[in-house]
Amino acid sequence: MRFGNSNISAFPQQGTPSQVGFERRELDRILNLYGRMVAAGHWKDYAMDMRRDVAIFAAFRRASERPQIRIEKRPAERNRQGMWSLHGEQGQILKRGHDLSGVLAPVERKLLKLVSD
Template sequence: MSASITPLPVRGATPQVGFDRAELTRILDLYGRMVAAGHWKDYAIGLGRDAAVFAAFRRTAERPEIRVEKRPALRNRQGMWALVNEAGTVLKRGHELGPVLAPVERRLMKLVEG
């Protein structure tokens, strides 16, 4: 017997942007290493119609130190990935997640060495 799954139609629902497993694994790996280095303490994930956002915090209940944003609408322009600092300035933008996370990876190396 072959099983098939039929999705239920949802009226008025708008598609939601999210992270796939590989993207979230990459981001959480970096987060875990920053926690181990004693730099980050908390994180939040926001999923919306236009963007998915991963925010990392030095301390709970403050503005995030960095945000990793995925905006598929910008895929064909400057890239759907962005690294945004606490002040809201875009530090890095690109088409692939790895190079966008590179500035944080470099900072982690300095934290571990120093």
């Protein structure tokens, strides 16, 4: 559109994002757990993957192995079983939920057992 000497541009459309990512609070929570597991000697490395439909955080015992756990955020599943899921080493779904805290609970319990031993 053009009015007089001014140019007016339309804002970009607010459609679906080009990729899914972790919000700062979510990533802080995940990295806090990761740091405690590293301190306990249980994990040694991590990787993150941000795709169009899913954001993945994977934690490894050793860099050359499959991830011991995978935390996935799938916003498309928000209204179904929850957008968060925790996957085990063999790819099995260990926990699903609507909030990150509940999904991380099995790993938190494992950490408590590691510390108390």
